[in-house]
Amino acid sequence: MAVALHPSWVARVGAYLERADMQALAAFLRAEKAAGKRVHPPGRLMFAALDAVPFDAVRVVILGQDPYHGPGQAHGLSFSVPPGIAIPPSLLNMFKEIERDLGLPMPRHGCLESWAAQGVLLLNAVLSVEEGRAGSHAGKGWEGFTDAIIGALSREREGLVFLLWGSYAQKKGELIDRQRHCVLKAPHPSPLSAHRGFLGCGHFGKANRWLQGLGSTPIDWSLPAA
Numbered sequence: 001m002a003v004a005l006h007p008s009w010v011a012r013v014g015a016y017l018e019r020a021d022m023q024a025l026a027a028f029l030r031a032e033k034a035a036g037k038r039v040h041p042p043g044r045l046m047f048a049a050l051d052a053v054p055f056d057a058v059r060v061v062i063l064g065q066d067p068y069h070g071p072g073q074a075h076g077l078s079f080s081v082p083p084g085i086a087i088p089p090s091l092l093n094m095f096k097e098i099e100r101d102l103g104l105p106m107p108r109h110g111c112l113e114s115w116a117a118q119g120v121l122l123l124n125a126v127l128s129v130e131e132g133r134a135g136s137h138a139g140k141g142w143e144g145f146t147d148a149i150i151g152a153l154s155r156e157r158e159g160l161v162f163l164l165w166g167s168y169a170q171k172k173g174e175l176i177d178r179q180r181h182c183v184l185k186a187p188h189p190s191p192l193s194a195h196r197g198f199l200g201c202g203h204f205g206k207a208n209r210w211l212q213g214l215g216s217t218p219i220d221w222s223l224p225a226a
Helices: 007-013 020-034 048-052 089-102 142-156 167-175 203-213
Strands: 060-064 120-124 161-165 182-186
Touching: 007 142, 020 142, 048 120, 060 142, 060 167, 089 203, 120 142, 142 167, 161 167, 161 203, 167 182, 182 203
Parallel strands: 060 120, 060 161, 161 182
Antiparallel strands: none
């Protein structure tokens, strides 16, 4: 699978992209597009989360499941949508929790690029999806690649905050060394589950207190005007 990837990530997971299962994934994606299926995000944005945050700049990891499957929504950062796209329900619940937890005003857009610029890795476990079919590219090979990303962060970095929301993300938690990192778990912010403990979890403030305890600058969870 030939992709342009930030050198810091190539050093950790570049070899993984040459594996047979990743080559099979690339062939699958080509076949889907050849069959006229719409795949999100566009190929140039599938690795946007890694391009936005070099390996040594990661401070917080927010792990999603797979990209949004509506037209124009996915742009390679988990939970984020480009400016001008309506805020999806899960992200709206995240904003509600930030408002409750930190007193920050509700954003008017859902583009989280400013979080990434501060070292928040917005990573989905699966990096592509067919339009209108949530979970359609699960089990096609992405999961092992994103496991390799999380494993490298766990082994080579210290003091990161991992926010794992929902059972899918929490399965990845088995890869994280809790002696070296802060792992915060809660139900998924989806409207189906947010009321079971995501709303009220306080994860955004807890993440900042952890970072400050290490002498690091807290994340500004507010969003600039689009």
